[in-house]
Amino acid sequence: MAKSNPLKKCRRCGEHKPKNIFVDISGNLNPRGAYCSDCHLIRVEEWKQAAIEERESKLRKLRIIYGEWWRHYCLPKEFADEIYNERDFCPYCGDKLPPQYIGADASTSLFRGRAHLDHMDPLNKGGEDSIRNVVYVCDNCNYKKGKRTFIDWLQTLKPKYRAISREIYETKHGHPPESFEQGEPNGRCDGSSFELCMDEEDLRELYPTPIVNGPPVNKSITITASFSIDDNGNIKVDTKVTNSKGDERTH
Ligand SMILES: [Zn+2]
Numbered sequence: 328m329a330k331s332n333p334l335k336k337c338r339r340c341g342e343h344k345p346k347n348i349f350v351d352i353s354g355n356l357n358p359r360g361a362y363c364s365d366c367h368l369i370r371v372e373e374w375k376q377a378a379i380e381e382r383e384s385k386l387r388k389l390r391i392i393y394g395e396w397w398r399h400y401c402l403p404k405e406f407a408d409e410i411y412n413e414r415d416f417c418p419y420c421g422d423k424l425p426p427q428y429i430g431a432d433a434s435t436s437l438f439r440g441r442a443h444l445d446h447m448d449p450l451n452k453g454g455e456d457s458i459r460n461v462v463y464v465c466d467n468c469n470y471k472k473g474k475r476t477f478i479d480w481l482q483t484l485k486p487k488y489r490a491i492s493r494e495i496y497e498t499k500h501g502h503p504p505e506s507f508e509q510g511e512p513n514g515r516c517d518g519s520s521f522e523l524c525m526d527e528e529d530l531r532e533l534y535p536t537p538i539v540n541g542p543p544v545n546k547s548i549t550i551t552a553s554f555s556i557d558d559n560g561n562i563k564v565d566t567k568v569t570n571s572k573g574d575e576r577t578h
């Protein structure tokens with residue numbers, strides 16, 4: 328007669344436990360899973376903690392690089408998941424937010440059918456490419472909004488979503504959309520990502536003081552970086568930032 332409840336060794340706790348309490352990566356009971364259900368719960372908690380720590384470390388690094396102005400220079404792509412999780416509907420029309428990513432498929436456009444990061448103040452009118460200026464919206468609204476200013480766009484929305492969208496803008500920007508001053512077109516920034524991979528201590532050494540001394544109002548931010556290796560084999564990073572006031576600081 329076959330054993331009714333065979334034992335199996337859990338990869339984490341190393342204990343031999345009944346196969347029927349093992350789970351797969353999603354936490355569903357599965358005798359082929361590598362972890363017992365107790366260990367799975369511990370692992371989920373560890374993943375959450377790691378994600379929180381990674382985010383906090385990113386924020387500390389951004390503060391080292393940009394000082395009190397970090398929100399203006401914090402690129403949307405660095406916090407795309409957090410921005411997507413702000414709400415589950417399009418703030419402009421109320422529709423359910425489409426998926427953040429869709430698989431590459433030759434028959435569909437990469438941009439159709441998924442959520443879009445909209446720059447509330449449009450980039451081409453001097454809006455910032457920063458976390459405070461973006462929201463995830465449905466693709467239809469993003470195409471409809473086009474290059475309109477936020478106050479013009481609000482007029483086209485149903486009252487309920489006009490109110491919701493205005494509130495989101497004011498919360499993120501810290502001022503009403505009417506105070507946005509149009510300016511020269513801004514490009515998408517390809518800035519600081521590589522620095523966020525560095526150790527906080529190395530960053531502090533590289534940037535004893537923040538590299539900008541003001542927000543990038545209505546002017547493009549240029550961040551250029553070059554790498555070189557010195558005689559001792561140490562990697563040297565040179566970063567140059569040009570901000571709104573035309574300030575240039577090199578490191
Ligand atoms: Zn276990």
Ligand SMILES: [Zn+2]
Nearest residue numbers: 417420465468
């Ligand atoms: Zn929409």
